[in-house]
Amino acid sequence: xxxxxxxxxxxxxxxxxxxxxxxxxxxxFFETDSVQSMGRFLLEFMHPDLxxxxxxxxxxxxxxxxxxxxxxxxxxxxxxLLIAFKASGVRPLLNVLRAVxxxxxxxxxxxxxxxxxxxxxxxxxxxxxGVLGRLxxxxxxxxxxxxxxxxxxxxxxxxxxxxxARLPQALPQLVSYTVxxxxxxxxxxxxxxxxxxxxxxxxxxxxLGLFQMNKAATVIAATLIxxxxxxxxxxxxxxxxx
Amino acid sequence: xxxxxxxxxxxxxxxxxxxxxxxxxxxxxEHIALIGPSGAGKTTLxxxxxxxxxxxxxxxxxxxxxxxxxxxxxxxxYRAHVMIAxxxxxxxxxxxxxxxxxxxxxxxxxFWASLRAWLAPRDLVEVRNVLAEFDLADKLFERVxxxxxxxxxxxxxxRLAWSLADLWLVDEPLAAxxxxxxxxxxxxMTRLASEREITLIASFHQVDLALEFFPRVIGLREGHIFxxxxxxxxxxEDVTALFENEKGSD
Amino acid sequence: MIRVRxxxxxxxxxxASSGRVxxxxxxxLAIWQMARxxxxxxxxxxxAFTDPAPRNFLLGFFPPAHSVxxxxxxxxxxxxxxxxATCGMFIAGLxxxxxxxxxxxxxxxxxxxxPQRGGAxxxxxxxxxxxxxxxxxxxxxxxxxxxxLVRVVGxxxxxxxxxxAISYSGMLGKVYAEIFESVDPLPTLSLLNQGASRLQAFAFxxxxxxxxxLISYSVYRWECAxxxxxxxxxxxxxxxxxxxxxxMxxxxxxxxxxxLILFVLLVAFADWASQxxxxxxx
Numbered sequence: 001x002x003x004x005x006x007x008x009x010x011x012x013x014x015x016x017x018x019x020x021x022x023x024x025x026x027x028x029f030f031e032t033d034s035v036q037s038m039g040r041f042l043l044e045f046m047h048p049d050l051x052x053x054x055x056x057x058x059x060x061x062x063x064x065x066x067x068x069x070x071x072x073x074x075x076x077x078x079x080x081l082l083i084a085f086k087a088s089g090v091r092p093l094l095n096v097l098r099a100v101x102x103x104x105x106x107x108x109x110x111x112x113x114x115x116x117x118x119x120x121x122x123x124x125x126x127x128x129x130g131v132l133g134r135l136x137x138x139x140x141x142x143x144x145x146x147x148x149x150x151x152x153x154x155x156x157x158x159x160x161x162x163x164x165a166r167l168p169q170a171l172p173q174l175v176s177y178t179v180x181x182x183x184x185x186x187x188x189x190x191x192x193x194x195x196x197x198x199x200x201x202x203x204x205x206x207x208l209g210l211f212q213m214n215k216a217a218t219v220i221a222a223t224l225i226x227x228x229x230x231x232x233x234x235x236x237x238x239x240x241x242x
Numbered sequence: 243x244x245x246x247x248x249x250x251x252x253x254x255x256x257x258x259x260x261x262x263x264x265x266x267x268x269x270x271x272e273h274i275a276l277i278g279p280s281g282a283g284k285t286t287l288x289x290x291x292x293x294x295x296x297x298x299x300x301x302x303x304x305x306x307x308x309x310x311x312x313x314x315x316x317x318x319x320y321r322a323h324v325m326i327a328x329x330x331x332x333x334x335x336x337x338x339x340x341x342x343x344x345x346x347x348x349x350x351x352x353f354w355a356s357l358r359a360w361l362a363p364r365d366l367v368e369v370r371n372v373l374a375e376f377d378l379a380d381k382l383f384e385r386v387x388x389x390x391x392x393x394x395x396x397x398x399x400x401r402l403a404w405s406l407a408d409l410w411l412v413d414e415p416l417a418a419x420x421x422x423x424x425x426x427x428x429x430x431m432t433r434l435a436s437e438r439e440i441t442l443i444a445s446f447h448q449v450d451l452a453l454e455f456f457p458r459v460i461g462l463r464e465g466h467i468f469x470x471x472x473x474x475x476x477x478x479e480d481v482t483a484l485f486e487n488e489k490g491s492d
Numbered sequence: 493m494i495r496v497r498x499x500x501x502x503x504x505x506x507x508a509s510s511g512r513v514x515x516x517x518x519x520x521l522a523i524w525q526m527a528r529x530x531x532x533x534x535x536x537x538x539x540a541f542t543d544p545a546p547r548n549f550l551l552g553f554f555p556p557a558h559s560v561x562x563x564x565x566x567x568x569x570x571x572x573x574x575x576x577a578t579c580g581m582f583i584a585g586l587x588x589x590x591x592x593x594x595x596x597x598x599x600x601x602x603x604x605x606x607p608q609r610g611g612a613x614x615x616x617x618x619x620x621x622x623x624x625x626x627x628x629x630x631x632x633x634x635x636x637x638x639x640x641l642v643r644v645v646g647x648x649x650x651x652x653x654x655x656x657a658i659s660y661s662g663m664l665g666k667v668y669a670e671i672f673e674s675v676d677p678l679p680t681l682s683l684l685n686q687g688a689s690r691l692q693a694f695a696f697x698x699x700x701x702x703x704x705x706l707i708s709y710s711v712y713r714w715e716c717a718x719x720x721x722x723x724x725x726x727x728x729x730x731x732x733x734x735x736x737x738x739x740m741x742x743x744x745x746x747x748x749x750x751x752l753i754l755f756v757l758l759v760a761f762a763d764w765a766s767q768x769x770x771x772x773x774x
Contacts, residue, residue, distance in 0.1 A: 071532070099759060107737065111740065111743065194727055
């Protein structure tokens with residue numbers, strides 16, 4: 001009971017200190033200027049830009065976003081398999097890859113490879129390798145040893161044991177992890193662009209920067225549709241597996 | 243393959259030997275049946291002979307060589323000569339029968355050859371013919387987890403038949419089969435072993451089948467060899483005594 | 493037993509092989525197209541490290557920046573990150589909890605005694621609208637909320653706090669409602685039957701059954717919010733992320749290194765704190 005009180009007290013102090021130390025100005029919402037500009041924003045927002053030429057651009061950016069998420073997931077899956085197969089020693093490295101968020105990786109990589117979707121793809125691949133590598137390792141380590149032992153007792157090499165026993169045994173689980181990460185990556189890919197790493201996010205931050213709210217609304221709508229689409233596809237894949 | 247056990251003690255638990263001080267000589271091409279109550283050490287003996295369990299004491303000699311004394315790489319290479327078929331064949335659930343069978347020859351394939359076999363199965367005619375021996379020809383491309391228990395066990399035997407080993411170690415191959423299928427499987431297994439001059443050692447619950455099909459039968463009890471004789475020299479009393487509950491125990 | 497002798501017997505045609513060939517073809521095509529779309533260029537990556545700017549940036553990582561002035565600045569920004577997450581979570585809870593209570597069917601007075609209808613037409617309509625509002629709030633990524641809010645309220649922590657508050661209130665509302673629906677409804681219903689008000693029934697019937705789960709989930713989300721709040725900094729919502737963005741734009745590798753180390757320590761600390769809080773609560 002004492003511990004509970006202590007925890008509550010800690011939370012209370014944390015919340016008070018947070019509100020006191022930040023110079024928050026919510027009153028902005030009640031000033032005439034900002035209310036007017038917000039009203040204008042909202043009005044423009046309600047009329048998304050649906051010109052064919054712009055839609056085409058959004059379509060291309062959506063494809064780019066899908067490509068970024070899918071390609072990075074594939075790269076991460078490939079590296080994850082290599083790690084699960086041979087390199088369980090890289091665990092600490094995986095923790096580092098996983099600890100740094102995609103967006104931070106992206107802004108680091110922008111310095112190396114410049115603006116564009118390549119930086120975003122690499123960033124997603126790095127972070128996802130950290131996540132999938134660990135999940136794959138655990139899936140392979142936690143499976144029953146029977147099939148692998150049987151092959152080893154018949155003189156198979158460790159690579160052969162991996163392909164004929166460990167991998168087929170773990171495959172459904174690995175696929176489901178990978179699909180789940182892809183779902184996650186499409187969300188990430190859609191926003192990575194705000195630091196300049198390509199895709200829908202880059203379009204969004206560009207048009208918001210110019211205060212073109214109608215164009216921004218179209219891009220946001222495309223993002224939502226894309227995420228919903230990928231969610232239903234991955235749901236389908238998972239149901240097919242289960 | 244000639245195998246010799248010299249005063250061997252062994253067991254999966256290093257602190258406790260299930261087999262105690264066993265000596266045994268197995269000549270090339272011999273067929274031997276192991277019978278005895280559960281816990282007598284039949285499975286332990288098969289794994290010991292299959293180089294997958296190191297002896298606690300004593301020596302296991304293959305053609306007069308002790309592979310446990312040598313390097314691990316050498317020992318592993320020699321495992322290509324032995325094949326253990328466990329009672330329930332441990333197969334990955336979603337693997338297809340054809341791939342599961344081909345896995346029996348991995349020790350004789352290079353890495354790239356096995357990768358190719360993994361992607362696209364090879365030697366389909368021969369694999370199908372091996373399956374046909376066990377009435378499974380139509381299951382060639384079936385997934386392992388869609389087979390019945392009996393079919394899985396026969397896939398385990400077909401996998402044995404596809405291997406290139408000279409020493410077959412088979413644990414309770416008939417446990418999941420009905421009497422007709424059990425007799426059939428027994429015939430095929432012993433015939434294939436004779437044709438290829440393979441040394442065959444198998445454990446059984448069905449004493450009558452073991453006595454009928456095997457020229458040499460070893461009775462194991464509490465980690466010791468209770469008898470080791472030809473069927474004609476084994477009397478009914480010996481079998482009864484082999485399976486009899488120990489006096490005073492429950 | 494039928495022995496097959498020829499290689500092209502129909503029984504020997506692998507039913508999976510045509511599918512496999514098709515999928516491998518599709519796969520190769522897809523990878524090629526995706527590589528084109530993402531301007532994939534591994535050689536360019538290696539070339540990048542021979543360019544002076546990125547190389548100096550990376551070489552600058554060691555030693556990390558450790559002047560007292562910068563460390564003070566970085567620590568202040570770290571605290572601001574925590575504060576943004578905490579304020580955002582608090583507001584999200586203030587919004588999410590009442591909505592979750594409204595969404596919970598057990599607590600609906602109009603549905604009492606008429607479970608088959610799920611309550612009056614208006615209140616079930618209201619519930620549906622609230623539910624889709626929650627879905628909308630959480631399906632727009634928080635970074636997009638922040639991007640929009642920065643345009644409205646300007647750069648600084650206000651945008652960050654609101655972005656977290658908006659997207660997390662959707663999440664909390666949904667999960668809280670699920671938690672409320674999952675507990676035994678009988679204590680709540682019996683209180684309502686005795687004439688207790690909705691809030692009384694909630695406080696004395698529902699809450700005691702699931703307070704542990706509620707706290708534990710909220711603390712876990714607080715941990716996630718800290719991570720989010722770092723990210724939000726990159727679009728100008730204040731805190732560690734904003735400082736990291738600035739240092740990167742100035743190619744100050746040593747500062748970026750210090751900030752990354754602080755970030756990793758912060759995440760580890762949040763992880764530890766959330767576990768300690770949850771343990772203290774149990």
